[in-house]
Amino acid sequence: MIDLRSDTVTLPSHQMKSFLMDAPLGDDVYGEDPSINELEKKIANLFGKDKALFVPSGTMANLISVLTHCERSDEVLLGNKSHIFKYEAGGISAFGGIHSHQLKNNDDGTINIEDIKNNIRDNNDAHYPKTGLVCLENTHNLCYGAPINNEYVKSVKTILNKTNIKLHIDGARIFNASIALNKEVKDLAKYADSITCCLSKGLSSPVGSLIISNNNFINKAHKLRKALGGGMRQAGILAACGLFSIKNMIKRLKEDHENAKELAIELNSLEEIKINLKNVHTNLIFFDLNSKDITSENFIKELLNYNIKIDYKGNNRFRMVTHYGFERKHIIIVIKTLKKIFKK
Numbered sequence: 587m588i589d590l591r592s593d594t595v596t597l598p599s600h601q602m603k604s605f606l607m608d609a610p611l612g613d614d615v616y617g618e619d620p621s622i623n624e625l626e627k628k629i630a631n632l633f634g635k636d637k638a639l640f641v642p643s644g645t646m647a648n649l650i651s652v653l654t655h656c657e658r659s660d661e662v663l664l665g666n667k668s669h670i671f672k673y674e675a676g677g678i679s680a681f682g683g684i685h686s687h688q689l690k691n692n693d694d695g696t697i698n699i700e701d702i703k704n705n706i707r708d709n710n711d712a713h714y715p716k717t718g719l720v721c722l723e724n725t726h727n728l729c730y731g732a733p734i735n736n737e738y739v740k741s742v743k744t745i746l747n748k749t750n751i752k753l754h755i756d757g758a759r760i761f762n763a764s765i766a767l768n769k770e771v772k773d774l775a776k777y778a779d780s781i782t783c784c785l786s787k788g789l790s791s792p793v794g795s796l797i798i799s800n801n802n803f804i805n806k807a808h809k810l811r812k813a814l815g816g817g818m819r820q821a822g823i824l825a826a827c828g829l830f831s832i833k834n835m836i837k838r839l840k841e842d843h844e845n846a847k848e849l850a851i852e853l854n855s856l857e858e859i860k861i862n863l864k865n866v867h868t869n870l871i872f873f874d875l876n877s878k879d880i881t882s883e884n885f886i887k888e889l890l891n892y893n894i895k896i897d898y899k900g901n902n903r904f905r906m907v908t909h910y911g912f913e914r915k916h917i918i919i920v921i922k923t924l925k926k927i928f929k930k
Contacts, residue, residue: 592909613820642795652754664689736767792824846869889927
């Protein structure tokens with residue numbers, strides 16, 4: 587099976603499995619798991635922040651971060667294509683009583699600076715909720731996996747500093763941004779008051795994300811993790827995978843980016859597929875089906891018959907995501923299969 591639906595489908599390597607078997611363990615709810623403690627310390631150092639907190643998922647990481655920054659009835663400014671808004675079950679509203687104010691995302695994942703500036707509420711007017719936070723996403727999933735450069739983030743933070751509004755970055759694929767921009771993650775995290783990272787996408791760990799921020803923030807976030815059921819006992823088995831990932835899997839993300847570009851070029855050669863090569867930035871490929879001879883639903887079924895899975899986004903749009911385990915030889919298989927399907 588060639589599974590291109592997401593980089594979350596990656597499986598631990600044999601080396602990772604061997605590494606985790608020797609991981610020292612303890613009870614992390616008591617703060618006594620040495621593997622968790624080591625991972626949190628290393629991630630904090632990697633991002634240039636005081637402290638990090640291991641949580642089960644990226645959704646929980648974002649939820650805890652927003653709830654730590656905001657009070658009930660606060661408003662969060664975020665992109666209309668952001669993962670927090672579209673794919674996290676309205677958690678900030680359900681659990682935090684926090685209102686989301688969506689601003690238009692550009693194709694490069696940014697939000698216009700003037701839009702952010704013009705939508706910060708006047709706290710002296712009782713009609714409005716208080717603007718408590720701005721959230722960005724890097725790389726941006728629905729915006730073609732675009733990496734956001736630090737100059738933009740700095741310009742956003744400059745505006746927020748004038749009104750003491752905090753900045754959170756959903757960094758689920760921040761390591762992809764680091765590779766694409768040739769910047770260290772601590773540089774990309776520099777202007778964020780809090781940032782998350784995911785271990786189970788391109789880094790191929792089975793489970794886990796981290797929240798990274800200052801000491802006071804993480805201490806508050808720790809209590810919220812407990813309240814949301816995110817405290818785990820001998821979680822060092824998972825942390826060991828994370829330690830292996832940050833040591834061995836970050837630099838190889840470049841291979842995923844190169845494979846995505848190569849696959850996109852091959853897709854562009856097929857007249858039944860419409861794709862803009864300029865929108866292939868990292869490991870995410872978006873394209874439209876441009877054929878009257880096959881429906882989107884049948885296209886997915888035909889691919890499954892050949893043991894290939896891709897992600898359907900609706901309205902004839904599809905996504906492919908390259909990742910660990912997908913190699914150049916698989917590009918040839920995918921393209922040959924597509925040609926067979928389109929000839930039917």
